[in-house]
Amino acid sequence: MKPVDWKVLGTDGEARTGILRTRRSEIETPVFMPVGTQATVKGVRFEWLENELDARIILGNTYHLFLRPGPEIIRNLGGLHKFSTWNRSLLTDSGGFQVFSLSDLRKLTEDGVEFKSHLDGSKKFLSPEVSMEIQSALGSDIVMVFDECAPGDADIAQTKTSLELTARWALRSKARFEALQTNGLDSGRVELNSDAIISGRQALFGIVQGAGHKNLRRESLERTIEIGFDGYAIGGLSVGEEKRVMYDVVEYTAPQMPSDAPRYLMGVGTPEDLIEAIYRGVDMFDCVMPTRNGRTGGAFTSNGKLNIRNAKFAEDSAPLDPECPCSVCARYSRAYLRHLYQAGEMLAATLISHHNLAFYLDTMRQVRQSIKLGEFGQFRKKFLSKLQNEDEAADV
């Protein structure tokens, strides 16, 4: 019995809509997963995520929680779900991305990666085995293999070396993962009824690398499938390559990924990126943009982006996005949000983050609906053309 169940409910071209069942929640796809690196989606209470936003799954990060508060503390407190009170699905990234983003602070070897903690400079070691152990202590529902994410513009030789290391690490990740499951060390274990269709164990997703090189993407994909995972991710995109390269790689890779498992494009992206990737066959996304940009004054709207810091909003009584049904848009004006931001009030960050997540999640709902109706093609065109109205959006 598998740890997750995946059923396609409808397709439109390469686009798919379906239901992913984890041991903790049902997730309709395509899905956007808010990023909650340090056991919190920055600036947004779980109450909002559960109720109004209705997020079914969020991320956590192995590297950050490893450094603080530490996996043993979280294990002793009953796992990340219990610790944080987030009871829906959790996906934990393996720390692989930090191999890339903290490249100045780490040393990479075949065995693993030695990090110099960005908190206190102390040495920390992460490897496929350690990452799996931490993720089992966290008890997340979906575990990611420990990979190496090469830069977006990596050349062929560099990419090949990186991809092969990732493949060896994937094998090691799976081996340790299986052992941990057998030994019952997963702190998020759920005992399900005997008629359940899933196992109650953690799920493990593999990651396809290969930067912008299609032949290497193919090689990475084949090796990943050969090992066998509960879901498959495309990693190593939106890390500095050109947008066209990203779309090309997704267009090439996604349709070749197993159709009976969810496809996850890691770290992407803008609303436009999501639509384009869904169009090319992707089911799952995560990205810091709605929360990070929200914290720094950037709002995503159905008419494109706007920057709440701009003086032109000082007396604008309109909501961030007149078409948005979220509670922030129902109540607060751009003028007020701008004032909060300018005054350095933390509520600005909270409210804009909330709106941005609402916009992302609502967009996904519309996407799913349009795929079910076989109208995703039209939806995509309309959605993308509206995003171009950025300038007018500001003047609504």
Add this chain to the structure above:
RNA sequence: GCAUGGGUGGUCGAGCGGUCAAUGGCAUCGGGCUGUAAACCCGACGGAUUAAUUUCCUACGUAGGUUCAAAUCCUACCCCAUGCA
């Protein structure tokens, strides 16, 4: 009234004869953020003009003066702070 210290660009505050349109903080304006070292980072910030790190104008309380040259030195005045009457 006397004594002392001080009056600098939106603001606070450095500068104390030339390299000063004047360091820096804040404010303001603009840009960026894609598996979060990020409530962060970058840029602009007297006016006009130029292809330009170009040229010009106006500025360091006010008015004079010294000097080749003054935000910087001198004189008078105005104002502020503190102390003494």
